[in-house]
Amino acid sequence: MRILCLHGYGTSGDIMKLQLDAFIRQADASYEFVFLGGEFECPKAKGIGNLYDGPTFCFMESVRPHDVRNALDYLEHFVVEEGPFDGLIGFSQGASLALTYLLQHATDTSSGGDSDAHNNAFALKWAVFLSAIPAFSADASFNADLYRNLTDHDRALLEDFPYNNADIDFEAFSGQPRRAIAFQSFATMFDGCLSAEVVDQDYDHGFDPLKHNYCGADRSVPRIMHPELLPADVRIRIPTVHVTGVKDERDLIASSRLMERVCEPKLVQSLTHSGGHDVPRTMKDSRALVKAVDYAIRQSVHDLQ
Known part of the structure; x- marks a missing residue:
């Protein structure tokens, strides 16, 4: 064995x-x-x-x-x-x-x-x-639709993400509920990692390019493999x-x-x-x-x- x-x-x-x-x-x-x-x-x-x-x-x-x-x-x-x-x-x-x-x-x-x-x-x-x-x-194409065509309101919700997640109303995201699931499940994981000091505050969480709407940002965002997204x-x-x-x-x-x-x-x-x-x-x-x-x-x- x-x-x-x-x-x-x-x-x-x-x-x-x-x-x-x-x-x-x-x-x-x-x-x-x-x-x-x-x-x-x-x-x-x-x-x-x-x-x-x-x-x-x-x-x-x-x-x-x-x-x-x-x-x-x-x-x-x-x-x-x-x-x-x-x-x-x-x-x-x-x-x-x-x-x-x-x-x-x-x-x-x-x-x-x-x-x-x-x-x-x-x-x-x-x-x-x-x-x-x-x-x-x-796979950068996995659930790519969840990270595209974000509204100004979505980006406002993401201003501090994935920090201060208790203040974010994830249900207020536009589009299908799957979008809220993707962001909220990442937030839960990241909050836990910070609290347990698995990573520090400077860890590359990968979402800054998306918040600032950089070209191609949707392809570099972490894709959590949540059971409801598979x-x-x-x-x-x-x-x-x-x-x-x-x-x-x-x-x-x-x-x-x-x-x-x-x-x-x-x-x-x-x-x-x-x-x-x-x-x-x-x-x-x-x-x-x-x-x-x-x-x-x-x-x-x-x-x-």
């Missing part, structure tokens, strides 16, 4: 290995855990402090489509070269990338086309998402485990739970651990995660029979 692990923003593969130590020690000894490090060096995440002296990384410097595309290419290349993998564990930004990767595969399958990376190496049978940030599309047949159809910390920011918990809805309901397990925006650390929490993963593996074997 080979398991690919994707770390969070401002950490590294080595750090994630330490974070998952209690889980790894209780998991089946035959499991091989492979840790992929992010491509870009970035500041340390909150809580790392002096515990780790090495460089820290991220997979994406922003969630704009071109940065997500770059991260997908980076991941797909690794899977082709080092795979196949049976399972996938992602934490925070790593979970976001994992969700995007799996949803891209679902999109390819739905449209009748597959990339070479998926044809050659897509063997994942189950996935675990720890404190997941939502998935973002790498085609109904685009869903992750392998067993999944979704884990949040009871002490995590409320908005981040909501964003993580939202991602359960992009997965096949009958194959979803939800788990809560005693910590915050973190992986399960205690022996009790780790045992619960091992149990959930074991069940997901059994589900995947049953589905293949």
Whole structure:
């Protein structure tokens, strides 16, 4: 059993290995855990402090489509070269990338086309998402209509976006309700990330060009893959485990739970651990995660029979 692990923003593969130590020690000894490090060096995440002296990384410097595309290419290349993998564990930004990767595969399958990376190496049978940030599309045309033809009133609503979101009346946006869903779900995620100090105030959120109506701005705006903004047949159809910390920011918990809805309901397990925006650390929490993963593996074997 080979398991690919994707770390969070401002950490590294080595750090994630330490974070998952209690889980790894209780998991089946035959499991091989492979840790992929992010491509870009970035500041340390909150809580790392002096515990780790090495460089820290991220997979994406922003969630704009071109940065997500770059991260997908980076991941797909690794899977082709080092795979196949049976399972996938992602934490925070790593979970976001994992969700995007799996949803891209679902999109390819739905449209009748597959990339070479998926044809050659897509063997994942189950996935675990720890404190997941939502998935973002790498396709600049995904729901592009939601970011075009904004009215002056829409731009006025976006003046401080995605800051001071409590003051924004999202239902007042013009057009279909889908537009409000796109902006409000991003706001919820971003509020949580700021509160938990996952990112800082200077993070490239990607919406300034849209607010100022720059040419082509609609193509660079982050595309959140909200379940109500995806085609109904685009869903992750392998067993999944979704884990949040009871002490995590409320908005981040909501964003993580939202991602359960992009997965096949009958194959979803939800788990809560005693910590915050973190992986399960205690022996009790780790045992619960091992149990959930074991069940997901059994589900995947049953589905293949």
